[in-house]
Amino acid sequence: MRIVILEDDQDQADLLVAWLEEANHNCDVFRDGNAFIRAYKQDSYDLALLDWMVPKLSGIEVLRHIREYVDAVVPVVFITQRDSEDDIVQALEAGADDYMTKPVRHKETMARVNAIARRMGFGDENTSDNYTFLPFKIDTRLRHVTLDDKVIDMTQKEYELTLFMFKNLGRVISRGHLLEMVWGTSSQLNTRTVDTHISRLRSKLKLDEQNDWQITSVYRHGYRLENIK
Numbered sequence: 247m248r249i250v251i252l253e254d255d256q257d258q259a260d261l262l263v264a265w266l267e268e269a270n271h272n273c274d275v276f277r278d279g280n281a282f283i284r285a286y287k288q289d290s291y292d293l294a295l296l297d298w299m300v301p302k303l304s305g306i307e308v309l310r311h312i313r314e315y316v317d318a319v320v321p322v323v324f325i326t327q328r329d330s331e332d333d334i335v336q337a338l339e340a341g342a343d344d345y346m347t348k349p350v351r352h353k354e355t356m357a358r359v360n361a362i363a364r365r366m367g368f369g370d371e372n373t374s375d376n377y378t379f380l381p382f383k384i385d386t387r388l389r390h391v392t393l394d395d396k397v398i399d400m401t402q403k404e405y406e407l408t409l410f411m412f413k414n415l416g417r418v419i420s421r422g423h424l425l426e427m428v429w430g431t432s433s434q435l436n437t438r439t440v441d442t443h444i445s446r447l448r449s450k451l452k453l454d455e456q457n458d459w460q461i462t463s464v465y466r467h468g469y470r471l472e473n474i475k
Contacts, residue, residue: 248272248427249272249293249294249295250274250289252308253277253295253297256277258297265355272427280303283303286312286316286317288466290317290467292320293362295322296308296323297325309322309340310341312341321362323342323358323362324337325355327347377409382412383395384408386409391451393452398451410424410427415473417470418469418470421437421440421468422468425439425440440468447461448461458474458475459471459473
């Protein structure tokens with residue numbers, strides 16, 4: 247997954263990054279709330295880990311901003327020293343998915359991250375799970391996509407991009423996010439590869455009003471797959 251961390255304690259941030267990167271996740275770290283929000287407006291992530299007490303804008307304020315203006319669905323986990331019941335309730339009511347108090351432990355932290363990853367469908371590419379988004383069906387065992395039960399001829403990268411976009415249905419996904427999660431390359435590389443593949447998907451999947459689906463381009467950010475019915 248692509249994970250963004252809000253943490254002003256360098257040692258704590260380094261520890262989290264070490265654990266997460268060991269499990270093959272990609273991480274971005276920000277030390278104050280304003281920097282976090284500025285970055286999030288230009289990018290997208292699969293999971294956000296927030297400390298509460300950080301400079302300029304607190305973690306709870308960041309969460310409320312994310313939910314109202316940026317991303318209503320990204321999973322958010324608090325990792326903080328604040329441990330009162332009122333704090334936990336406040337965070338959950340503001341839209342947090344989980345809450346952990348410091349000091350955090352390696353196995354427990356990774357178990358919670360892995361639980362979120364499974365819920366989001368990460369790691370199931372080699373299972374026999376099928377996804378249905380009529381008139382499309384995605385078979386993760388055979389690694390193919392059908393339209394009206396006819397297999398669509400596509401490359402493996404086109405298949406992986408299709409699967410990722412459907413898993414993130416309705417979300418704006420940045421080009422950098424797609425490069426990292428589908429191509430496994432740095433988000434700093436040229437993004438024309440993403441634009442070319444999106445164009446191919448529009449054609450191969452017949453993403454138009456007839457099929458009630460479309461991929462829209464979001465200026466200076468990325469793409470969103472939507473059901474327009």
